[in-house]
Amino acid sequence: MNVAKNMEFVFIAAVVVATSLANAFAAPAAPLELAATSAFVKAPAPEAPAITIVVVGKRLTAAQKAKRTV
Known part of the structure; x- marks a missing residue:
């Protein structure tokens, strides 16, 4: 697995883990x-x-109504 390609996923996962631990x-x-x-x-x-x-x-x-709807 190439970490450079999945850096966004790694960052989001780290934020989720850090937030969960902080709340716990x-x-x-x-x-x-x-x-x-x-x-x-x-x-x-x-x-x-x-x-x-x-x-x-x-x-x-x-007549005015008919003229407006056309």
């Missing part, structure tokens, strides 16, 4: 304990009126 020996993260309370109080959002969009246009006649 990694300790779980310690839970974060927050002792202080938050001083930030979120203000209520102001009520905004609903946005209405009106589309106005004329319907095409049968």
Whole structure:
């Protein structure tokens, strides 16, 4: 087997093995304990009126529809 021809496969295999070993020996993260309370109080959002969009246009006649589909 010519290693130079398969260098991409060797590299990918080495990355997979290294990642697997790193995950196998990694300790779980310690839970974060927050002792202080938050001083930030979120203000209520102001009520905004609903946005209405009106589309106005004329319907095409049968002749115009036929002309467009050709």
